[in-house]
Structures are given as C-alpha cells and as structure tokens.
Amino acid sequence: MNKGKFYGVGVGPGDPRLLTLRAVEVLQSVDIVAIPKSRLDRESVAWEIAREHCRAETKLLELEMPMTSDQDVLLEAWRAGAEAVLSRLNQGLKVAFITIGDPSLYSTYSHLLQFLRPELAPEQIETVPGISAMSAAAARIHEPLALGDEPLLILPGTDNLERFLDLPNLVILKVSRTLPEVKASLEDSERKAVLFTRIGQTGEDIRTLDDLDPSGKIDYLSLLLVKMGGKQ
Ligand SMILES: C[S@@+](CC[C@H](N)C(=O)[O-])C[C@H]1O[C@@H](n2cnc3c(N)ncnc32)[C@H](O)[C@@H]1O
Incomplete structure (x- = not known):
C-alpha cells in the first residue's frame, strides 16, 4: 500500500518568523495540516502561527483535544485523533500535526504518536523540533x-x-x-x-x-x- 508520512511540527511560541527552515519546508509540502483545538469552535494559536507558511490548497484536519484532566476523555480524544490521521496516512497522504513551541515538550503530539507508532514504519514519522516558549x-x-x-x-x-x-x-x-x-x-x-x-x-x-x-x-x-x- 502507498503509505503516507506523519510529521509533528513545532511552530514555535508565536512569532511566525520563529519556525525552523525544516518546519516551513514540511508545511509547504504536506497534503494535510492537522490542527489540535481545545474546542472545534475556538481559534487555534498553532494555526495562527503556521498559516502564512502553508499553501492555500492544503487541506485542514481539525482535531478536538479538550482541556481536561479526565484521563478517559483524553484517551478517547487521542485515540480518535490518531484514527483520523491514520485513515489519511493509509491513503498515502502526508499529514503535519502542528504544535506550539517544541513537539517534545508537553505536547499532544507525543500522545498521538503513542497510538500511531505501532501502526507506522519508522520512516513514516518525522518530528520537527521547534523553539519552545x-x-x-x-x-x-x-x-x-x-x-x-x-x-x-x-x-x-x-x-x-x-x-x-x-x-x-x-x-x-x-x-x-x-x-x-x-x-x-x-x-x-x-x-x-x-x-x-x-x-x-x-x-x-x-x-x-x-x-x-x-x-x-x-x-x-x-x-x-x-x-x-x-x-x-
Ligand atoms: C502544553 S504546554 C506546551 C509547551 C510547548 N510545547 C513549548 O515547547 O513551549 C503549554 C504551556 O506552554 C507555555 N507557553 C506556550 N506558548 C507560550 C507563549 N507564547 N508565551 C508564554 N507561554 C507559553 C505556557 O506555560 C503554557 O501553559
């Protein structure tokens, strides 16, 4: 099967000039940008930072990631998010999950990856570090x-x-x-x-x-x- 690729892209703390060259390169090359949102009707800070670096035709995939300490709610959100991403990857698409600051520091990206890693080959994953807040x-x-x-x-x-x-x-x-x-x-x-x-x-x-x-x-x-x- 034509497998896609999953990127975790750190978009830095706020200034759109504080993305790395690699982050911009990835954002310009992917088919889909996955955007975590605390509620679907809210704006996403990560998207506000990243949007000027993305192509107009790039599709967006909004993932609801509630701000709660309820582990059951969180697990379900991560599982559903990972499933939504995986279905795109299985179509051979490239998906960039954007995250504020650095993806390795308190980011939902790590939780999604926990679900996705068993389903993907190592070469299907790239984590792009970002400037932390x-x-x-x-x-x-x-x-x-x-x-x-x-x-x-x-x-x-x-x-x-x-x-x-x-x-x-x-x-x-x-x-x-x-x-x-x-x-x-x-x-x-x-x-x-x-x-x-x-x-x-x-x-x-x-x-x-x-x-x-x-x-x-x-x-x-x-x-x-x-x-x-x-x-x-
Ligand atoms: C879930 S953590 C994400 C950290 C992020 N991955 C990083 O590398 O900076 C969210 C916390 O990061 C901090 N944070 C993120 N962006 C910030 C900003 N632009 N200004 C101040 N604090 C920020 C705040 O303490 C916020 O509560």
Missing part, C-alpha cells in the same frame, strides 16, 4: 535559562514550589493553574520571578508577580522563569 522567554530578557554547571528544572505548574526553591533555575509552564500558590511560595524568597504571557503573539506581556491584577487570573499561555539572585 521558555527559550523565547529567556531570549526576550537576555537571560540564560541555565549557565555552567547549574541545573534547570521545568515544572508543569505546581502547588508545592517550596521543595524546589534551592535550585538556581526554574521554569514553570501551565502556571495559570496554580498561580496563587506559586506566588505565595515566592513571597518571602529572594528569587527573581518573571511572568511571560503570549510571547511573540498579540497581547504579549512581561511582568513581575507584583504587577498582577487583583483577580490573579492570567492567560493559559503564560510561563514563569524563576532564578536565584534577588527580586527583580
């Missing part, structure tokens, strides 16, 4: 994520930051989930914490935790860099 954030303030022998810890939100505060460099992704707890943990610590929202996108915002509005609510597309070295 944390790299873009560090670049915006000209700070290293880590230097010399220092470790760097990446956390997916946390309500127990105290146990990591001895480390020199922390990145907290998905920080909107636990911002009040994170803020409280940092209150009396001599740490420099910078909150980045929608880096490279409309509405980009960079601020300290002291500058939050009273509701404490922030956009899901926000991350916190925390470093030793005194409050900013």
